[in-house]
Amino acid sequence: MLRMFSTVNGQIERIERPTDGAWLSLTDPTDAELASVSQESGIDLADLRAPLDDEERSRVDAEDDYTMIIVDIPTVEERNGRDWYETIPLSIIVTENLIITVCMQDTPVLHPFMEGTIRGFNTYMKSRFILQILYRNATMYLRYLRIIDRESDRLELKLRHSMQNREILMLLELSKTLVYFTTSLKSNEIVMEKLTTLSRIKQYPEDEDLLEDVITENKQAIEMANIYSGVLANMTDAFASIVSNNLNNVMRIFTIISITLSIPTLIFSMYGMNFQQGGMLGMPLTGNRWGFLIVIVVSMLLSAIVTWFLTRSRLFR
Known part of the structure; x- marks a missing residue:
């Protein structure tokens, strides 16, 4: 799906044709949509397809006419009546006139931008837009980590009197999710460090506080993921012994x-x-x-x- 947005009179509006300073959002795009955006923006088709591979690593690529930033974002998927958490790549491509996001799923990370609920959001301010996406991404990690923590507490209560493997397997699944989260957050941290030194992405004085907030939130998410991962590992071992007892x-x-x-x-x-x-x-x-x-x-x-x-x-x- 291809959706185009632009800030008009301080309000985010959906447009039909790309204009200078517009934001193009590609979600699970078709080949025709990718070809159309590639022809319109001059971006290599292979770069547009890169985030559609769920194994794509986080990185920053600077080409002649554009800069591509790929970060891992959290996502939730419902399977067998339960929520399963994983990470997928999101690409942010900045050209002289456009900013383009590409993702294989419709992610809640970008929904507030489309709805115009993000304070100070303007499609023309590309550097701030990138930082706002990264900040929103870090807060989503924190939100899902808190949900995982509550889920582990609920499983702990069940495991106190359980003699089945179901709850332990669910704990193992949460542990695996935390490993994915930690790896993705550390990769995103490397991307942020590169952005601070990348001359193509202009750093404005008014965005310095936002950049510090992004780095702080991401570090906090890494610490929380490490703490929860250690707690879950110990909890899994302990309750495996409890089930045996x-x-x-x-x-x-x-x-x-x-x-x-x-x-x-x-x-x-x-x-x-x-x-x-x-x-x-x-x-x-x-x-x-x-x-x-x-x-x-x-x-x-x-x-x-x-x-x-x-x-x-x-x-x-």
Whole structure:
């Protein structure tokens, strides 16, 4: 999808044809849209296609007529009723007259710019626009990191009494997401450092505070990702042990039940054998009127004693 915007009388408006100072937003573009923008702006078609590869690395490329900045942005995808977080590339291409963004998905990073809700946003101010996108990107990372932290807390409560692998696998997925976030944020930090020394991107005095805010937010996101990643790694190991202990407790109960039931089983099995009546071969109490009841009471008493002993034995604690 190709959408064009321009600032008119201080308001962001959508336009049909590119003009000087316009912003062209390409989202999951078709080949025809890419060819049209390439012909209109003089940008190499391969550079326009670069961010459509989800493995594209963050970098800054300075060509003769334009400068291309590729950064990783966070995105959320719903799968099996759950949100999964990952990163995808976003390209910002600056020419003499235009600024062009290319992304494989419709990202919420750019939505406020299209809606005109970003304070001080002007399509003509390309340097500020780039910094505003980077600032918005860093805040999105922080937002998703807080969501991941709350999700890990929710999983922690479930894992306290869980004996299933589902929650642990979800923790592993969150850990993998944090690794992706950390790697992308560090790559973006390198891009920001290059931008501060790139002569093509003019640095205006009024944008110095915004640049400092961008760098600060990105560093904060890196620190949060590292902290959460370490916490999740320790939590995963701890709860893997908890699940194993819970399983051991269940097996302990089953073992006590099995040993307890084996006593009356043994007694009744012996009484079920064929013995001759009378003499030394007869079973005790076989001739007693209350023999059957006495055998049951004795077996139950022995089972109770064994159960009491096993539940207090160190072997089953």
